[in-house]
Amino acid sequence: xxxxxxxxxxxxxxxxxxxxxxxxxxxxxxxxxxxxxxxxxxxxxxxxxxxxxxxxxxxxxxxxxxxxxxxxxxxxxxxxxxxxxxxxxxxxxxxxxxxxxxxxxxxxxxxxxxxxxxxxxxxxxxxxxxxxxxxxxxxxxxxxxxxxxxxxxxxxxxxxxxxxxxxxxxxxxxxxxxxxxxxxxxxxxxxxxxxxxxxxxxxxxxxxxxxxxxxxxxxxxxxxxxxxxxxxxxxxxxxxxxxxxxxxxxxxxxxxxxxxxxxxxxxxxxxxxxxxxxxxxxxxxxxxxxxxxxxxxxxxxx
Amino acid sequence: xxxxxxxxxxxxxxxxxxxxxxxxxxxxxxxxxxxxxxxxxxxxxxxxxxxxxxxxxxxxxxxxxxxxxxxxxxxxxxxxxxxxxxxxxxxxxxxxxxxxxxxxxxxxxxxxxxxxxxxxxxxxxxxxxxxxxxxxxxxxxxxxxxxxxxxxxxxxxxxxxxxxxxxxxxxxxxxxxxxxxxxxxxxxxxxxxxxxxxxxxxx
Numbered sequence: 001x002x003x004x005x006x007x008x009x010x011x012x013x014x015x016x017x018x019x020x021x022x023x024x025x026x027x028x029x030x031x032x033x034x035x036x037x038x039x040x041x042x043x044x045x046x047x048x049x050x051x052x053x054x055x056x057x058x059x060x061x062x063x064x065x066x067x068x069x070x071x072x073x074x075x076x077x078x079x080x081x082x083x084x085x086x087x088x089x090x091x092x093x094x095x096x097x098x099x100x101x102x103x104x105x106x107x108x109x110x111x112x113x114x115x116x117x118x119x120x121x122x123x124x125x126x127x128x129x130x131x132x133x134x135x136x137x138x139x140x141x142x143x144x145x146x147x148x149x150x151x152x153x154x155x156x157x158x159x160x161x162x163x164x165x166x167x168x169x170x171x172x173x174x175x176x177x178x179x180x181x182x183x184x185x186x187x188x189x190x191x192x193x194x195x196x197x198x199x200x201x202x203x204x205x206x207x208x209x210x211x212x213x214x215x216x217x218x219x220x221x222x223x224x225x226x227x228x229x230x231x232x233x234x235x236x237x238x239x240x241x242x243x244x245x246x247x248x249x250x251x252x253x254x255x256x257x258x259x260x261x262x263x264x265x266x267x268x269x270x271x272x273x274x275x276x277x278x279x280x281x282x283x284x285x286x287x288x289x290x291x292x293x294x295x296x297x298x299x300x301x302x
Numbered sequence: 303x304x305x306x307x308x309x310x311x312x313x314x315x316x317x318x319x320x321x322x323x324x325x326x327x328x329x330x331x332x333x334x335x336x337x338x339x340x341x342x343x344x345x346x347x348x349x350x351x352x353x354x355x356x357x358x359x360x361x362x363x364x365x366x367x368x369x370x371x372x373x374x375x376x377x378x379x380x381x382x383x384x385x386x387x388x389x390x391x392x393x394x395x396x397x398x399x400x401x402x403x404x405x406x407x408x409x410x411x412x413x414x415x416x417x418x419x420x421x422x423x424x425x426x427x428x429x430x431x432x433x434x435x436x437x438x439x440x441x442x443x444x445x446x447x448x449x450x451x452x453x454x455x456x457x458x459x460x461x462x463x464x465x466x467x468x469x470x471x472x473x474x475x476x477x478x479x480x481x482x483x484x485x486x487x488x489x490x491x492x493x494x495x496x497x498x499x500x501x502x503x504x505x
Contacts, residue, residue, distance in 0.1 A: 031371045071363035071410045084361045088411050091358035096412050150314050151307040157315050175362050197379050
């Protein structure tokens with residue numbers, strides 16, 4: 001089942017980030033003077049120590065992946081979130097080739113698969129989808145739900161305005177508000193002792209707002225990273241389209257889509273995060289992923 | 303309809319404009335202006351670019367602090383200085399820098415200039431965290447009690463920090479890299495030798 005697979009991938013991403021963080025911190029503790037005490041203090045580090053301490057290739061294993069979802073290194077190869085490189089460029093105006101090369105894999109995959117990072121990998125996304133489920137529960141028990149909505153053009157102003165402010169006024173706010181970067185702090189706090197950094201509070205605030213007052217407003221209309229991915233994934237090869245006949249105009253796909261798109265018309269492109277909720281909800285099995293680029297487009301949505 | 307939407311969106315972006323304006327008011331020029339409630343001065347990690355450049359280059363990934371084997375580096379978390387939040391610093395009196403250069407090797411954006419070598423000469427050419435300064439009013443050696451602990455702690459002992467008569471510490475301002483080991487170990491409370499943040503980056 002598609003949604004089961006997607007949920008598994010989302011959870012695996014968070015688990016992966018937690019494991020990488022733990023291994024990196026373990027390796028750091030191993031070379032510290034009081035590292036043994038730090039390892040003993042933490043159950044996770046003690047467990048890793050019991051498995052890896054005796055191995056000769058210990059540092060190869062612990063540092064094979066280094067970093068987090070904002071900035072990662074795999075063996076010797078750097079992979080960065082495109083927003084990290086963009087925010088770096090607009091403020092510093094530098095072109096560090098090695099750092100720019102870390103863009104290649106995420107940008108290539110996004111141009112191939114569309115805004116799939118948001119739907120399948122972003123650790124914030126799964127929290128906000130829980131907000132959706134919570135609101136459905138509120139509906140069922142008869143409590144009021146809200147859906148504050150703002151014009152779709154807002155996200156272009158937030159991303160575009162941020163870029164212009166960065167270039168001309170040296171002000172950069174993407175790094176301040178982008179949830180995946182802040183998420184490493186959350187994982188660190190949960191696993192290794194809570195220092196309630198601003199990042200944790202910000203994520204709690206967004207989540208609480210989305211649970212109570214809006215439906216996926218952050219992903220749909222605010223997140224600068226999501227907007228950047230939607231530009232990059234605008235003419236992606238993979239899209240979601242009606243591939244079989246038999247649509248009975250029930251519009252379930254439109255109701256379930258968090259971006260208020262119309263999958264039955266096949267006009268999805270940049271903004272669609274390939275979550276596949278429309279595919280899963282359709283009883284007539286009309287919709288599916290299609291790897292062919294622009295299908296029949298009546299309206300473009302970036 | 304489009305114009306109304308545009309105005310509505312513009313108004314909704316006011317919080318973001320406010321946030322940006324707040325960031326503008328940030329004091330970015332000299333990190334030495336920014337002290338915490340106890341008057342301690344913050345230092346950047348070794349190999350850091352000059353402050354304005356550093357803040358625009360640092361992507362706040364946090365990996366330098368993770369890799370530091372000395373638990374030296376911390377990260378700003380004070381919302382009062384939003385442009386600084388997430389950038390690394392250290393306070394030498396609490397934990398000085400061992401000059402292992404691991405943070406510079408891991409920095410993905412080049413905010414910390416990479417130093418692969420562990421040769422002291424190479425390091426002293428790139429690193430200029432600050433300059434140590436002796437407070438002769440309180441330093442033991444300048445007040446009749448021979449000490450000299452800071453000179454022994456200095457990784458460039460005899461070059462950056464040398465002992466005169468009575469073990470009086472004398473700082474060579476061009477040779478000192480600003481690691482803060484002298485400040486950390488000073489046996490006087492408050493410390494008689496402090497690192498002043500660098501004003502000019504050594505090439």
